[in-house]
Each structure stands twice: as C-alpha cells, then as structure tokens.
Amino acid sequence: MHGEPVRPARHARPREVKQPERHSVRGQVLTALREALLSGELAPGVVYSAPALAERLGVSATPVREAMQRLVSEGAVETVPNRGFRVAECSDRDLAELAEIRLLLEVPSVLETARTMPPECWESLRPYADEALAVADHGDRAAYADADSAFHRALLELTGNRQLVAIATDIQRRTQRRPAPAVRSLRTEQLLRDAADHVALLDALRVRDLTTVERLMRAHVTA
Incomplete structure (x- = not known):
C-alpha cells in the first residue's frame, strides 16, 4: 500500500x-x-x-x-x-457515460418538480449546501464526497420518487472517483467551485428560473 x-x-x-x-x-x-x-x-x-x-x-x-x-x-x-x-480504474469514457445518465435522470426530474414545488420548499436544502461549502473550504475530498452526496440526495428526494433517488445516488457516488488535482490548493478550489454550484442552483430554484436551473445542472453534472 x-x-x-x-x-x-x-x-x-x-x-x-x-x-x-x-x-x-x-x-x-x-x-x-x-x-x-x-x-x-x-x-x-x-x-x-x-x-x-x-x-x-x-x-x-x-x-x-x-x-x-x-x-x-x-x-x-x-x-x-x-x-x-x-x-477499479475510472476512464474518461466511464465518467462521460455516467454524466450522460445523470443528465437524463436528474435534470428533467428536478425541472418537473420545480414547476409545481412552492419556492420556499427549496430552502429546506440550504443547510446541505452550507455544509458542503464549509467542508470544501477544508479541502477534504472524502468529507466533501459525503456532503455532496447528501445535497444531491436531498434534492432528488423532493421528487418523491424513491427509485430515482436510489439509482441516482449510486451513479453519483461512482462519479466521485474522478481524479483530483495533486496540489491541495487546487483541490480545494475545485471543491469550492462545485459547492458554489449548489448555492446558485437553490437560488435559481427559489425564484423558479428554470432556464438557469437547467443550465446550472448540466454544467454541474458534466464538470
């Protein structure tokens, strides 16, 4: 080892x-x-x-x-x-295919939910986004993986589809195996950008700006 x-x-x-x-x-x-x-x-x-x-x-x-x-x-x-x-080794092709599956599952599900969900309901996810930001600031990739998974799971749970949550959580966990920058400062910067996406997404969901929601989700999943 x-x-x-x-x-x-x-x-x-x-x-x-x-x-x-x-x-x-x-x-x-x-x-x-x-x-x-x-x-x-x-x-x-x-x-x-x-x-x-x-x-x-x-x-x-x-x-x-x-x-x-x-x-x-x-x-x-x-x-x-x-x-x-x-x-297991995770190739660029593996990551691209996983991202494609996430786009097909998560984006339309969240957009459909956002059309009917009262805007204030998205505020229940704010603690998850705040936690991810705090963890990202320490550059701890393993701890951030847990915080990131918790945010995405809570986001999809609002769809009410338990099978979607289970499948998407498994796929999202697999995407976390992508290589990280060797330099700690760059690794922290990467995590902070990812965590900031969560905050921006909640802001867009709260005002029901679906165009921005879709753009943010697509960029976040394929980053």
Whole structure:
C-alpha cells in the first residue's frame, strides 16, 4: 500500500470502542476505505487483500470483506479470485457515460418538480449546501464526497420518487472517483467551485428560473 496507512474516519476509532456492534465496525471500515480510495492511497489497478487491509485498520477481515463487497456493488473495486480486490480504474469514457445518465435522470426530474414545488420548499436544502461549502473550504475530498452526496440526495428526494433517488445516488457516488488535482490548493478550489454550484442552483430554484436551473445542472453534472 502506498502513502500513509489507511485510517478509519476521524470520528471512528475501532480499537478504542469496547465490544462495538458489528454494523458499527462495518460502517467505520467502509468510510475508511472510501476515504482511501478518494485520496488515492488505494491506487487504481492495485490488488489488496482483505487480511492486509484489516491489519492496517485494526479490525478482523470479515468487516473489511463486507465493506469491499459493498464497494464492488458501487463499481469502485473488483473481486480478484484467491487474491483480494483490485481498485477499479475510472476512464474518461466511464465518467462521460455516467454524466450522460445523470443528465437524463436528474435534470428533467428536478425541472418537473420545480414547476409545481412552492419556492420556499427549496430552502429546506440550504443547510446541505452550507455544509458542503464549509467542508470544501477544508479541502477534504472524502468529507466533501459525503456532503455532496447528501445535497444531491436531498434534492432528488423532493421528487418523491424513491427509485430515482436510489439509482441516482449510486451513479453519483461512482462519479466521485474522478481524479483530483495533486496540489491541495487546487483541490480545494475545485471543491469550492462545485459547492458554489449548489448555492446558485437553490437560488435559481427559489425564484423558479428554470432556464438557469437547467443550465446550472448540466454544467454541474458534466464538470
């Protein structure tokens, strides 16, 4: 493994928790592995064994395997029989195809909802946008991925279509694997631009400026 050891999320310290519940450890491990994927610590094309990752995380191999299977379902890693898990590579074509699917699913759904939704209802999403801005300012890509997902999920939940929310959330999570700038200041700048799109989108939705809503969503999804 390259770089610093994989660590659980800052709020999660499995070794300090006395007899943690199984689902809690699994969640902590999943968060830690997602952070390692986003940071590049788990490198594309490299195969990692569950026991080796478990040793670094200070947990048993079982929750690591369970978390990795979840990441397999999200397309982040691939199972390599008798060896472990290979971090999947995300090509420009993959990202373009995912963006196309998001455009087909999210843009018309939000526009249709905006035509009938009372403008003040969009203000319920303001805390999500504010949180994304605050996290982006710290340049923490893994934390921003969670905040970004929360905003988009809350946005689509207003459509009332649960299946749309589930599918779009999965696709959006896959798009977060795009490469990030190596320089921290540039990475932070990129995250701040992305977070600012959320604020601008809510402003346009609040005044029911559908032309601007569509333009912002298309630019945001394909950025």
